[in-house]
Amino acid sequence: MSILVVGSVAFDSLETPSGKRERVLGGAATHFALAASFFTKVRVVGVVGEDFLPEHEAVLTDKGVDTAGIEHVAGKSFHWTGSYMKDLAEAETLATYLNVFADFEPKIPASYLDSEYLFLANIDPVLQMRVRELMPKAKLIAGDTMNYWISAHRENLLKVMQELDVLIINGKEVLMLSDETNWVRGAKKILEMGPKSLVVKYAEHGVAGFFSDRILEKMELRDEEERQIFRAPATPVEEVVDPTGAGDSFAGGFYGYIASQGKLTPDVYRTAMFYGSVMGSLAVEAFGTERLQRTTREEIEERFQHLKAISHL
Amino acid sequence: MSILVVGSVAFDSLETPSGKRERVLGGAATHFALAASFFTKVRVVGVVGEDFLPEHEAVLTDKGVDTAGIEHVAGKSFHWTGSYMKDLAEAETLATYLNVFADFEPKIPASYLDSEYLFLANIDPVLQMRVRELMPKAKLIAGDTMNYWISAHRENLLKVMQELDVLIINGKEVLMLSDETNWVRGAKKILEMGPKSLVVKYAEHGVAGFFSDRILEKMELRDEEERQIFRAPATPVEEVVDPTGAGDSFAGGFYGYIASQGKLTPDVYRTAMFYGSVMGSLAVEAFGTERLQRTTREEIEERFQHLKAISHL
Numbered sequence: 277m278s279i280l281v282v283g284s285v286a287f288d289s290l291e292t293p294s295g296k297r298e299r300v301l302g303g304a305a306t307h308f309a310l311a312a313s314f315f316t317k318v319r320v321v322g323v324v325g326e327d328f329l330p331e332h333e334a335v336l337t338d339k340g341v342d343t344a345g346i347e348h349v350a351g352k353s354f355h356w357t358g359s360y361m362k363d364l365a366e367a368e369t370l371a372t373y374l375n376v377f378a379d380f381e382p383k384i385p386a387s388y389l390d391s392e393y394l395f396l397a398n399i400d401p402v403l404q405m406r407v408r409e410l411m412p413k414a415k416l417i418a419g420d421t422m423n424y425w426i427s428a429h430r431e432n433l434l435k436v437m438q439e440l441d442v443l444i445i446n447g448k449e450v451l452m453l454s455d456e457t458n459w460v461r462g463a464k465k466i467l468e469m470g471p472k473s474l475v476v477k478y479a480e481h482g483v484a485g486f487f488s489d490r491i492l493e494k495m496e497l498r499d500e501e502e503r504q505i506f507r508a509p510a511t512p513v514e515e516v517v518d519p520t521g522a523g524d525s526f527a528g529g530f531y532g533y534i535a536s537q538g539k540l541t542p543d544v545y546r547t548a549m550f551y552g553s554v555m556g557s558l559a560v561e562a563f564g565t566e567r568l569q570r571t572t573r574e575e576i577e578e579r580f581q582h583l584k585a586i587s588h589l
Numbered sequence: 590m591s592i593l594v595v596g597s598v599a600f601d602s603l604e605t606p607s608g609k610r611e612r613v614l615g616g617a618a619t620h621f622a623l624a625a626s627f628f629t630k631v632r633v634v635g636v637v638g639e640d641f642l643p644e645h646e647a648v649l650t651d652k653g654v655d656t657a658g659i660e661h662v663a664g665k666s667f668h669w670t671g672s673y674m675k676d677l678a679e680a681e682t683l684a685t686y687l688n689v690f691a692d693f694e695p696k697i698p699a700s701y702l703d704s705e706y707l708f709l710a711n712i713d714p715v716l717q718m719r720v721r722e723l724m725p726k727a728k729l730i731a732g733d734t735m736n737y738w739i740s741a742h743r744e745n746l747l748k749v750m751q752e753l754d755v756l757i758i759n760g761k762e763v764l765m766l767s768d769e770t771n772w773v774r775g776a777k778k779i780l781e782m783g784p785k786s787l788v789v790k791y792a793e794h795g796v797a798g799f800f801s802d803r804i805l806e807k808m809e810l811r812d813e814e815e816r817q818i819f820r821a822p823a824t825p826v827e828e829v830v831d832p833t834g835a836g837d838s839f840a841g842g843f844y845g846y847i848a849s850q851g852k853l854t855p856d857v858y859r860t861a862m863f864y865g866s867v868m869g870s871l872a873v874e875a876f877g878t879e880r881l882q883r884t885t886r887e888e889i890e891e892r893f894q895h896l897k898a899i900s901h902l
Contacts, residue, residue, distance in 0.1 A: 504899070515771065586819050
């Protein structure tokens with residue numbers, strides 16, 4: 277089943293304890309699409325400038341990603357400059373050049389309209405909502421957001437959240453969005469705010485999934501135990517080279533696996549959390565998209581089995 | 590099999606977002622012994638003052654804990670005053686009155702000398718070493734420590750670490766002790782410093798176990814996958830009332846389960862990490878020892894099964 281992802285396609289200039297890179301391919305939609313491409317067909321909606329060359333587009337098309345929805349316009353692509361020198365766990369933004377992304381107006385190619393899986397990457401919730409409305413046939417909708425939209429565009433974000441089957445955010449964002457200090461209470465409060473389920477990312481500590489009754493109606497349940505919460509660990513990584521895109525790669529693996537299964541059961545949801553963790557752990561082992569470009573379905577499967585082995589009795 | 594634990598038996602005055610308590614029963618050896626008592630026979634070596642009344646001792650003896658090694662001397666018991674008002678994840682020490690604990694000189698009752706499992710709770714590493722030397726028959730030795738001993742008594746601590754089959758510390762202590770910024774590299778470096786295995790506590794994110802070849806010689810291995818690392822999640826807790834003693838309760842459940850099995854296999858070690866997590870999650874649900882006093886083997890088993898259900902595919 278095809279996923280349509282809308283989000284940024286960008287260039288990143290990065291500084292981490294492992295080195296520096298100028299203008300490597302990045303952006304939430306890029307990382308998401310690459311990670312998901314190992315599981316299912318992916319279609320991208322985004323905008324780029326004249327600096328986005330055929331060699332950049334090939335990074336996606338080489339993996340079978342459909343780039344018909346990447347609009348090329350005059351000007352420069354979105355360019356983010358960040359540093360992880362102080363703390364690998366938190367990027368310090370040095371400069372953000374929105375460039376052509378400032379006027380991004382998502383357009384859905386006719387060939388994308390039958391996409392059943394929709395992923396709204398971290399962009400202005402007004403645009404997320406517009407894309408959602410353009411895709412009435414989407415049967416499962418997932419989305420991401422960030423601290424800026426939570427604090428400064430809360431009302432718009434709350435509208436999008438009503439539409440989401442899965443909200444994927446990090447631990448800090450859970451506390452911020454819910455105004456709670458306890459992560460379990462925070463997650464439950466967020467489920468009451470709209471999304472049918474919630475996946476919380478905790479970097480090296482893996483992820484936690486929270487399920488409301490409304491998502492459970494979409495699933496085939498085995499027993500009560502499965503109703504509330506599920507935890508998947510992260511693959512231990514000895515050298516985090518570049519954390520940029522780890523969360524989007526998680527989301528791509530997670531949602532790509534779900535779309536590949538065609539139906540949403542608790543088993544599918546949980547297994548997807550493991551595959552997401554695998555893709556996130558791979559992504560951070562090199563700068564930009566390097567690591568996902570050179571991984572294989574076999575390596576992903578090996579890492580999935582390893583993750584099970586180190587977490588299951 | 591009997592565990593001998595040496596450590597503090599104390600009173601704690603606590604302030605948390607859930608309330609205040611004056612002079613509740615606490616101390617590392619107390620929390621450890623209570624948690625371990627649900628799995629095996631526990632013997633305590635410690636020292637208390639005249640304020641330690643029969644009702645306090647009964648908290649332990651009611652669970653079958655052998656308190657023959659708790660020495661009663663003139664003066665007051667160790668008394669710690671702490672606050673979690675700023676951050677539930679980190680205690681702020683308001684006052685420490687060592688009292689009779691300042692001159693603690695561990696004495697092992699003759700009836701304790703056949704203990705095969707030794708737990709050296711967080712005390713001066715010089716005392717930990719002395720107790721280890723008094724117990725030549727101990728076949729498995731585990732121990733805890735804290736930031737103070739890591740920074741100010743490092744050489745003495747390194748000597749104790751040579752003796753440990755299991756070192757149990759938290760994530761921050763791993764980075765401090767190893768002088769690394771990555772938790773996996775840090776853990777591996779610590780294994781090279783002496784302990785045969787390492788359990789790292791990450792509060793609500795569970796625990797990670799790291800195994801050296803030297804601990805693996807003591808185990809029956811199934812395959813290579815089991816050699817390096819294992820992760821166990823924590824039971825999600827919606828209201829952390831008092832985090833004091835969570836780590837000691839983890840250690841008690843973990844080590845108590847191991848001692849109850851009589852042999853150390855990878856399965857036993859990993860299952861013990863789950864039982865440890867269960868005891869830690871119970872401990873924080875009420876002040877002091879309240880919650881562990883009123884739990885039952887049945888409740889522990891239920892929570893263990895729940896923890897498996899929310900983490901296993």
